[in-house]
Structure formats: structure tokens, C-alpha cells
Amino acid sequence: MLDLKLIRDDPEAVRASQRARQEDPGLVDEVLAADERRRAAIVTFERARAEQKELGRQVAQAQGDEKAALLARTKALSAEVKAADADQAEAGAAFAAAMGRLSNVTEPGVPAGGEEDYTVLEHVGQPREFDFTALDHLELGQRLGAIDTERGAKVSGARFYYLTGVGAQLQLAMLNLAMSQALAAGFVPVVPPVLVKPDAMEGTGFLAQAAENVYHLPEEDLYLVGTSEVPLAAFHMDEVLDAGSLPLRYAGWSTCFRKEAGSYGKDTRGILRVHQFDKIEMFSYVDPADAAAEHLRLLAWEKEMLAKVELPYRVIDVAAGDLGGSAARKYDCEAWVPTQGRYRELTSTSNCTTFQARRLRIRLRDGEGTRPLATLNGTLATTRWIVAILENHQQADGSVVVPAALRPYLGGQEVLKPVTT
């Protein structure tokens, strides 16, 4: 949710942001009109209500005929108050609905346009030259006895898989490495719930743009989270945090669930795009003035992790139209996937400024009073990284060299060897 004051004071800035996102700039004027209607309804209601209360005080003290006369008046007034209240509630709901559809204002410098309009900020490392025919991650994973998509499909359907043997070990090693790094950086490790109530899912903004990708359990009215960003953001929902306690940094370890609706036929091979995966997610609560700097810190931690697994990658500044509605800016790190001949997203860090905190009613308290704080999130490792690790570190015999940083978490193994030929 945006700051209403900003929309009133500088509606053109919000319209410009909407245009850059390829969303409707007219929504701004809809919000302003709805706000006026709402405020007028509030005034009408409050005036009637104040009169009702005043008369109520008189009724309490009056006796006999005087009381009967007052009651005649207050009865009529009661109906008036009820109608005004309903009108106010309706105007308020319409306003909230319009506000809810407005996306966050993008940060200056964010490239305008859609998915293909990103800016490449830098390349780190060189894609490797192979003097043999590189195998893709699934082929490698099967030879290593690490990935079993056939049984995944048998038991759970398409886009499900088993990680077995060194595959399971590799994932645990990578996530543990990520968690160790987060811990060293001062993050509070968290294992959160992955089923959340509508309030949490809605507050984090995932029932708006990403609703079609969210699993829902209708019987309990609970949602399966697509990222631990949801329970980490909702952790402090409805709270006022002391300014002195910021920044608060959490590292969540969770399984993530995504329906992947609308991606039929895309990335169907292997474990690049799946319904269920595991992830270490960083989440920060900071003073709004510190948000942009924190965003760069999250990016730096992601790069530190990518360096540890020795992958070539590039960093992109995601275009406005490809941002989530809550994000003001997003940086993705994309690793080179040799058999695809292109870069694929491994991490994503978003600065949600005060947008998400407003929806979740999370504020900070300092000497000045209370005001919304800023929230940010970023990926530290996910199951998908296995794709890039296997492919980039494969050898001609189908074995895979383990990056040095991972070895301590893999019982010292230096090379993962095929179990079949």
C-alpha cells in the first residue's frame, strides 16, 4: 500500500511509475476520487454519531415525558447513523480496494518496460569452455543417483522430483552453507510455518499479482507459501518496533510451493521449474532511509554465496514491468547454464520500501512517533542452484567437482561420481 500523502501531493510521480510498469496510470485518479468520497462520507457519519452520543447522554439523565420526547428523536437519528455508517464503510472499502491495486512507486533508475527490458549491471566470472559435450543437469543428476523425476511424477505428478543420495546431500550442504553465512552476517535463523492465513498472504502482496501461483487449502482457508518471505514479513505483522532495534535481519529456511500456472511447457525438464523446492531467504526490516543501502547489502551477500559455489553469473536491474507489485526495485543474479546457453535466475532481491509494511501494519517508533518501516528480501540459496552447480562443474566422465566451500558440508567429498554408466 502506498502512502496516501504521496498520492495527494505528487500524483504525477505515481502515474509515471504506473506507466513505467505498464500498468494503468488512471488508477491514481480513481484512488483520489475514492478518497474524496470516503472523506465526505466520514464527515457525514461522524457528525450524526456525535449528535447521537450527545443525545444519549441526555437520555441517561432525563426522566418521564422529557425522556420519552428525547427517545422519539434519537430513534430517528439511530436510523440516520446506521445508514451513514454503512455508506462510510462502503466508501472506505472502495477506497481500500483502489489503493490495493496500486503498485509500489519504482525507485529512480529502474529501467522502464517489460521482462526483456532489464539492464545488465555486471558480469562475474566467465562461462566455461567445454572440450567435451556437456550434459544437462538432469542427465548428470540421474547418473549420480541424485535426481529422480520419474518417481517424482509417479508419486506426485509433473514438476515434482526426489533428491536422493548425493543430490539430497548436496542440497543440505548448500542450504547449510548459506545458513552459516547468514548467521555469520548477524541474521537470526528462522524455520517458519509454511501454511499461513489469508491475512499474511494478502499482506505480503501475493494474492494480487501472484494469486494464480499460490496453493490454497479451502477447508482450512490456509495458503502454502511460495517463499519464506511471507512468514518472515508477517512475523511482525501488527507490531510497532523500536527504532533502536533496527535493522532486524532474519534468514528463513523453508520449503516453497508454487503452482507454476501459466508456464505450461516451459522448463519442463529436470528441476529448474518445480512445484516444491527449498530455499534460504534473507529478510530485513530497516529504517526507510536505510532501505536502498540495505538492498545493496543483500545483493552483496548473494554475490558472496554465488562466489562460494564458483558459478559464472550476471547481475540485472529488473525492469519496472517485471517487478512484483510490492517492489520498488529488484536485482536478480542469473547464473550461466551451459546446456541452455543462457543465464537463469538464481537469486532475486527486492526493496519493498514501506509498501509491504503498510499492508502488514508494521511500524517503527522513534522520538518522533510511529511510522511505517521498510522491508527487503533476497535469496541466499535454492534447490535450483543444483542445476547450475552440476552443469558448470561437470567433468568429461560425468562426475562433478564439488566447490571447495561446499566440501566441509559434504563430508569432505571433492568429486561426486556417477553410480551408473
Place this chain on the structure above:
RNA sequence: GGAGGCGUCGCCUAGUCCGGUCUAUGGCGCCGCACUGCUAAUGCGGUUUGGGGCUUCAACCCCAUCGGGAGUUCAAAUCUCCCCGCCUCCGCCA
């Protein structure tokens, strides 16, 4: 799944039976002022959150807010219903 108890503006708490100056009591904590070599103690005042009016700001005024929602009523912390959470006991269970 069943039975019972509980939920009050940071924390604790009065009020709920029997609806009406509840404009929610008191204590603790915190902030300010006074007194004071300093500290402590004492005294006085302030201290939920959100919204609206008026506005340069502040002050001021108003409305809502007693776990959440709906209802009854001229009037709800108080009465009724539904939901949520916590505690105790029973049942069941990986």
C-alpha cells in the same frame, strides 16, 4: 474431536452478573516540569492506536478502538450469536 476457563489503550489490573457522565480505574514502566550539591525520594502533569475536521506547523475539536466480526437497543467493555488465540482436563494420533 469433546468439556471448562480466560482475552481490557507497553506490562499488570478495576469494571462485565444487573447496558446509560466508562470521557475505561489503579499500580508499574516511560516522558516532562518542580523541588534538589548530585542521585534517590517526593509532588504535579503527560503517556493506546487509527482516522477525520481545521491547518505552514503546532495547538485544538470530533469519530472509532476493551481479541475479531455480526446482531439486539435510543444507547454495548457490559446482552446474544459466530470466529480467532491462550490455558486446564479428556479422547484420538504419525
